[in-house]
Amino acid sequence: MMIIFEGTLSSTLKGFIAFDDVSFERSSCSQNNQSDFVKSLASCDFEDGFCHFVQDDSQDRWQRVSVAPNSIPRGDHTTGKGHFLQAHLQIGVNKQLVAHLTSPQLPARLEYCLRFYYVLSSTWSGHTALYLLQKESNNERPNMVWSWTKPRLNSWLRAELNLHSEHTHQIIFVYKCHGLLYCGIAALDDITATAGNCIDSTIKGSQGIANCDFEDGFCKYRLDVHHAFKWIRRSGQTPTLLTGPHNDHTTGHGYYAHIEASHMPEGTSASLLSPKLHPFKGIRRIIFFFHMFGWTVGHLSVLLRSPGRRDALLWQRRGSVHNAWTKCCMEYQSSTEHQIVFQGVSGSSVSGDIAIDDITFQSGSCFGMREAQWTANRHRT
Incomplete structure (x- = not known):
């Protein structure tokens, strides 16, 4: 069986027919x-x-x-x-x-x-x-x-x-x-x-090549091989007291990604790379949850990586924020193939774990999303 959309103009005068957002549902x-x-x-x-x-x-x-x-x-x-x-x-x-x-x-x-x-x-x-x-x-x-x-x-x-x-x-x-x-x-x-x-x-809800809740591994994200220290996928509390989340954001008993500060000298970075994403028109927003709590938390950055260009900073947060999962929304544009990089940098002691969870990509801007706590300036490439 095929579904055919057929348009017919009633005369030779100028005109147009348009349709959009075709979807098929398993219900009436x-x-x-x-x-x-x-x-x-x-x-x-x-x-x-x-x-x-x-x-x-x-x-x-x-x-x-x-x-x-x-x-x-x-x-x-x-x-x-x-x-x-x-x-x-x-x-x-x-x-x-x-x-x-x-x-x-x-x-x-x-x-x-x-x-x-x-x-x-x-x-x-x-x-x-x-x-x-x-x-x-x-x-x-x-x-x-x-x-x-x-x-x-x-x-x-x-x-x-x-x-x-x-x-x-x-x-x-x-x-x-x-x-x-x-x-x-x-x-x-x-x-x-x-x-x-x-x-x-x-x-x-999980559709999208770059969406990830870390329940089934790192999804299509990969660890940056050029960095000696890596993001770790974990369930439950991080090993160090008084820093890091006690549970994931998705279910309360699932998985998240984090950097373990106790293993990293000060200023050491670890990067998590998204799959390669196609260029697009308009604005795209990235929504994710982060956890930054401890006496010596370093910083978390989100970068836009495009071929032949230096990484562009989309968003950054430094130091301890809250002992809670906090929502972030940022937006960007890109006319070239690109990747999104989540980069965590360690602080001066073991009390500086950083974690992320529930990454989603959506069309449209962050404007009007009351739940966005920190929204980066729009970046265009």
Whole structure:
């Protein structure tokens, strides 16, 4: 089978016919409209309030907060310096408190992937749990579709699950606390709903020759053989105390790339090279997350490398920033084949680890992206 686009001019007078952005989906047009509707209703990064989510009682136990990136959790998940929801419950002896967060009514007969990031901490005196319920319009009793009861201090973890209902429904986040005086903290951020199952949306989201979350190695990036020291792919905390991330940005239990300062003399550099990229028209933006925390952090640079030219500096950050993953967006133009280089330079002691994660390339500028913390001047080659 072939699809043919045929254009016919009605006369010999000047005129033109144009079309753009052709795509094929495995669902009907009505499903696509529904999926956009679900995304608009059930997605929220809490930068501008609660979006369409509401609380079930007047006590407002879920609070929208923006904390210092060195506290608990270590900044929000979206940017490292933005907002998230936090339930902080204090209770009397042997009492239990519950905090509910409820979505609006979502359409029936649509499969979608729900992703969200959460933190759950506890103390010796209390027991905490975080649940996700699905409440269908034809049933007063909601069904539990996900739960987490293992506290993990300071780490944003990702949850994802496929949801489907034959009826209109709501999703409800529930935090339960049972203990003596103080149970700990639960936090939520970056709730997203995308059409289809989670595997399909993950594949679609990872497309792009230079995109990399380091879950399956260095993707198509390569280490610069001219440098004695290399970027290291790691999961969990870096070996040196008081520097480096405790976990990756993508899932909270995945991988990231970093330079280990304890192995590098001061001023030593390590470079990670993107695959060769074709020239393009217009503006392209690079979005990634970086972690720079410690007493003697060196600097992180992003360079544009083109044949026959010196590397051009697109972006640079020096010294300790925050003990959190921080989002960066920069933009550039290139009319020649090129590569993007992530270059880390060590500081004066072991307390200077630098890490990067979740690199994505997109068309368009950074202008208007509120979550971009540092945006480089546009560079053109």
